[in-house]
Amino acid sequence: MRHPFNQLCLASTLFVVTTTAMAATPGTPQISWMPTQYDLHNGSVTIPVQWDMWWGTNGNQWRLLQNDSAVYSAALSPNGQQAQSGQANLTLTQPGSYQFQVELCLVSDTAEHCQPSGITTIQVHGTGGTDPVDPVDPVEPIEPEPEDPMAPAKPVIAWLDNNQTLNDGTASFTISWNMWWGNNGNLWQLKQDDTVIHSAALTPNGQQAQSGSVQVNVGQTGQYHYKVSLCQQSSSALLCTDSDATTVTVSAGSGGGGGGTNPDFDPWTDLDMTYWPHPLQERNRSYQNTTGKKVAAYFVEWGIYGRNYHVADIPAENLTHIYYGFIPVCGPNESLRQANPEGYAALNAQCQGKPDYSVVVHDKFAALEKSYPGDRWDQPIRGIFAELYRLKRAHPEVKILPSVGGWTLSDPLYDIGVDPAARAVFIDSMIDFIRTYDFFDGIDIDWEFPGGGGALPELGSPQDGAGFAILMRELREALDELSLETGREYELAAAMSGGVEKLSVVDWEDAHPYMDFINLMTYDYYGAWSGTLGHMTGLYPSDNSPIAGFSADEAVQYLLNRGVPAEKIALGAAMYGRGWSNVSGVVDGNPFTGIGGDGITGGWERGIMDYKAIEADFMGGPEASGINGFTVGWDDEAKASYVWNPTTNTLISLDTKRSVREKGSYILQHQLGGIFAWEIDADNGAILNSMHQGLGHPEQ
Numbered sequence: 001m002r003h004p005f006n007q008l009c010l011a012s013t014l015f016v017v018t019t020t021a022m023a024a025t026p027g028t029p030q031i032s033w034m035p036t037q038y039d040l041h042n043g044s045v046t047i048p049v050q051w052d053m054w055w056g057t058n059g060n061q062w063r064l065l066q067n068d069s070a071v072y073s074a075a076l077s078p079n080g081q082q083a084q085s086g087q088a089n090l091t092l093t094q095p096g097s098y099q100f101q102v103e104l105c106l107v108s109d110t111a112e113h114c115q116p117s118g119i120t121t122i123q124v125h126g127t128g129g130t131d132p133v134d135p136v137d138p139v140e141p142i143e144p145e146p147e148d149p150m151a152p153a154k155p156v157i158a159w160l161d162n163n164q165t166l167n168d169g170t171a172s173f174t175i176s177w178n179m180w181w182g183n184n185g186n187l188w189q190l191k192q193d194d195t196v197i198h199s200a201a202l203t204p205n206g207q208q209a210q211s212g213s214v215q216v217n218v219g220q221t222g223q224y225h226y227k228v229s230l231c232q233q234s235s236s237a238l239l240c241t242d243s244d245a246t247t248v249t250v251s252a253g254s255g256g257g258g259g260g261t262n263p264d265f266d267p268w269t270d271l272d273m274t275y276w277p278h279p280l281q282e283r284n285r286s287y288q289n290t291t292g293k294k295v296a297a298y299f300v301e302w303g304i305y306g307r308n309y310h311v312a313d314i315p316a317e318n319l320t321h322i323y324y325g326f327i328p329v330c331g332p333n334e335s336l337r338q339a340n341p342e343g344y345a346a347l348n349a350q351c352q353g354k355p356d357y358s359v360v361v362h363d364k365f366a367a368l369e370k371s372y373p374g375d376r377w378d379q380p381i382r383g384i385f386a387e388l389y390r391l392k393r394a395h396p397e398v399k400i401l402p403s404v405g406g407w408t409l410s411d412p413l414y415d416i417g418v419d420p421a422a423r424a425v426f427i428d429s430m431i432d433f434i435r436t437y438d439f440f441d442g443i444d445i446d447w448e449f450p451g452g453g454g455a456l457p458e459l460g461s462p463q464d465g466a467g468f469a470i471l472m473r474e475l476r477e478a479l480d481e482l483s484l485e486t487g488r489e490y491e492l493a494a495a496m497s498g499g500v501e502k503l504s505v506v507d508w509e510d511a512h513p514y515m516d517f518i519n520l521m522t523y524d525y526y527g528a529w530s531g532t533l534g535h536m537t538g539l540y541p542s543d544n545s546p547i548a549g550f551s552a553d554e555a556v557q558y559l560l561n562r563g564v565p566a567e568k569i570a571l572g573a574a575m576y577g578r579g580w581s582n583v584s585g586v587v588d589g590n591p592f593t594g595i596g597g598d599g600i601t602g603g604w605e606r607g608i609m610d611y612k613a614i615e616a617d618f619m620g621g622p623e624a625s626g627i628n629g630f631t632v633g634w635d636d637e638a639k640a641s642y643v644w645n646p647t648t649n650t651l652i653s654l655d656t657k658r659s660v661r662e663k664g665s666y667i668l669q670h671q672l673g674g675i676f677a678w679e680i681d682a683d684n685g686a687i688l689n690s691m692h693q694g695l696g697h698p699e700q
Contacts, residue, residue: 024057024113026053026057026058026104027057027115029053029104029115030052030117030118030373031051032050034122035162037123037125038122038123040093040125041223041247045124045247046090046092046225046245047092047247049089049102049120051087051104053085057081057106058076058078058082059106059114059115060075060106061074061076061105061106061107062076062086062102063102063105064090064102065101065103066090068101072088072090081281081282082308082309083313084308085308089157089245095124095126098121099120100119101119102117150239151232151239151240152185153179153184154230155178155228155243156180156244157176157177157226157228157243157244158175158178159370160173160248161365161369162248162249164250165251166251170217171219172215172216172217172352173215173365174213174214174216174349175213175228175246176212177211177212177228178211179210179211182207184204184205184210185241186231187202188228188229189240190226191227191242193224194225198214198216200212200214200342214345215348215349218250221250223248223249223250224247225245226245227243228242229243262376262379262380263380265380265381267386268393271379271386271390272373275312275374276312276391277317277395278313280315281315282684282685283685283686284685285689286699286700287318287689288699289695289697290698291696291697293674293695294320294321294517294570294673294674294675295318295319295674295676296321296677297314297575297688298322298324298325298679298680299322299324299325300325301324301362301363301366301384302366304370305366306604310384311388311390315680316398318692319688320397320398321399322401323401324401324402325406326362326403327402327433328359329357329412329426330347330351330354330355330357331351331356332412333347333408335408335410335411335456340408343408346362347360357412358428358429359404359426359430366383366384368385374390381437385439388400392439399491401441402437402443405495406448410448410449410454411459413447414447414460414464416467417450418464427474430478434482434490435485441489442490443475444493444495445475445493448497449502450464450502451465451502451505451506453497453502464505465505465506465507466507468506468507469506469511470510472492472494472514472515476514476515479492491517493517496518496520496521498521498524499549499555500548500549501549503555512564512565512568515568518568520552520556520559520569522537522539522552522663523537523574523655523678524536524574525547526550527608528578528599528606532546532547532595532596533580533592533596534546534547534653535551535592535653536578537654537659538551538639538640539551539552539638539639539659539662539663540553540637541553541638542638544592544638552663556666567671569672569673571663571672571674572676572677573655573677574654574678575677575682576610576611576682577643577654577655578652579599579607579608579609579653580598580599580607581648581650582597583595583651584649586649589646591646592635596651597649609652610682611654611684611686612686614652614654618630618643618645618652619643619656622656623656623658629645629647630643630650631644632656639659639662640653641658656690657686658690660675661693661694664695664696667695668695674695675691
């Protein structure tokens with residue numbers, strides 16, 4: 001599975017002006033929690049104001065009011081009923097009382113419909129740097145200076161908790177930034193009080209988004225001012241564009257895991273449930289699971305940033321299982337270091353003081369600290385985990401499992417599989433993790449892959465197959481002991497390669513008795529890492545299958561022949577496509593007879609595009625025949641879909657409603673355990689709906 005941690009901390013606001021016919025009032029924005037008291041520092045203080053609108057009619061503009069006068073405004077890109085958010089950093093120079101309010105607006109040539117937030121009041125103390133003025137007087141926005149057209153676009157610092165606490169003499173926090181579109185830089189710097197404390201190289205990619213993050217450690221109390229500089233460095237000049245500043249106040253003492261200090265807070269009873277449950281969004285329809293088959297999806301931690309996809313957006317009523325990707329393991333993580341040094345630094349910060357092979361959260365802000373509607377400042381758990389508690393309370397039948405590993409986080413699993421000491425540390429830590437965050441219902445292991453062939457080619461040994469089985473047995477024993485303690489049942493699952501060669505490494509006869517589900521990743525068979533063309537998520541082999549063992553049917557039949565019970569096997573559906581540009585050598589109009597060129601662009605990662613983007617830009621609808629020069633193709637032998645543009649020689653292999661319904665029929669035919677999908681934020685409802693339709697589930 002993909003693990004694009006380099007997309008962490010992308011902001012959720014696109015500064016793109018759109019004009020459409022307006023008829024409705026936007027959803028209500030809510031200002032995130034912020035301190036009520038501030039002190040002037042050298043005559044000024046910077047106040048970060050963040051807001052969220054979690055579901056409802058989108059706006060195309062927002063503005064921030066300070067004492068009833070607009071002091072900041074920005075354009076937004078509407079996205080149906082999806083969440084929207086924004087942030088502004090205001091610099092104040094005078095003591096006094098300030099009231100902030102956000103307006104989310106739909107603005108057209110003829111009308112303006114705005115929805116205000118509640119009012120947040122703060123007090124600023126100290127002596128200002130200029131003559132005293134009445135703080136209720138309007139503050140005029142400062143006109144920006146003309147920008148150098150060759151300079152990089154302006155970066156934006158992502159929201160962070162601006163009140164940090166020393167813990168054992170150190171306050172550690174992550175500062176992240178993004179630049180959504182515009183001139184790229186090849187270097188970025190973080191300045192603390194106008195002194196550069198970190199710099200890192202970047203790879204320019206045209207006008208595409210850029211982002212970065214770094215762990216900051218502070219050892220003294222006080223106020224610290226941070227800016228990010230996005231730069232274009234050449235042999236003769238350094239041309240930089242600064243972000244707005246953000247101020248972090250560090251105080252003495254220590255706090256809880258989510259930033260709160262209330263030891264009596266119980267998320268099962270004390271979380272505010274005002275905004276739950278949520279209605280289904282986009283094209284998701286409500287289905288009745290009459291077969292009892294598993295219908296699952298992966299939710300990824302980093303999806304809250306660039307994709308702006310949150311727990312509240314998950315169509316939980318249509319799922320039996322949610323897999324949370326990913327939980328990392330401390331220790332050797334060379335794959336992550338090579339793929340994403342920033343993600344590697346964030347993991348090392350989380351692992352400080354913890355033994356190798358213990359588990360931690362990766363993005364602490366996302367998992368435990370981000371404020372959502374209804375959160376209080378003193379909660380020991382906020383962020384995604386608090387939202388998952390809310391989801392579990394609203395939908396107690398849904399099982400939520402932490403997925404350990406992933407493509408760039410599997411390195412420690414190679415040691416855990418063969419080293420009893422490492423395995424003991426891991427299992428103890430894993431059990432403690434799900435005991436602490438007790439909305440989790442078990443463990444999902446995503447070891448990519450026993451025997452090798454993962455992100456770091458030198459890893460893997462013949463002993464991994466037996467080690468995997470031992471790991472399954474010992475995890476099952478530990479979960480059974482936890483069941484005696486809690487009275488709950490826990491599931492054990494593993495995401496496994498959908499290729500027969502990699503499956504053949506595992507001692508399945510010894511492993512499967514301890515497992516509830518084997519999630520076959522019956523996707524990613526082919527992709528732009530190679531010019532070899534094939535169906536990336538084909539159900540059966542066909543003439544277009546150049547590599548043996550690369551289809552769902554071959555993987556399933558292999559496991560069945562190894563004695564794995566059918567009801568433990570789940571097929572994987574893809575909520576994305578993999579594609580090639582510059583395909584050459586096509587014979588008789590069949591694109592799979594050619595050779596793939598470079599990976600497609602326009603998605604979050606080269607060579608990959610979300611299903612909903614493919615449907616909108618190339619298909620024209622979930623069951624349409626194609627638009628913009630593309631034709632939707634079907635291989636009836638493989639039961640696989642693709643889109644092809646012979647003019648641009650662009651080919652994308654993907655799951656569609658048709659191919660997913662075929663997978664559902666196959667599951668029923670072979671009495672398999674169910675179906676799951678990677679990853680839920682890439683769907684608009686069409687794929688999940690077809691997962692139910694293929695299993696014969698009726699709409700409610």
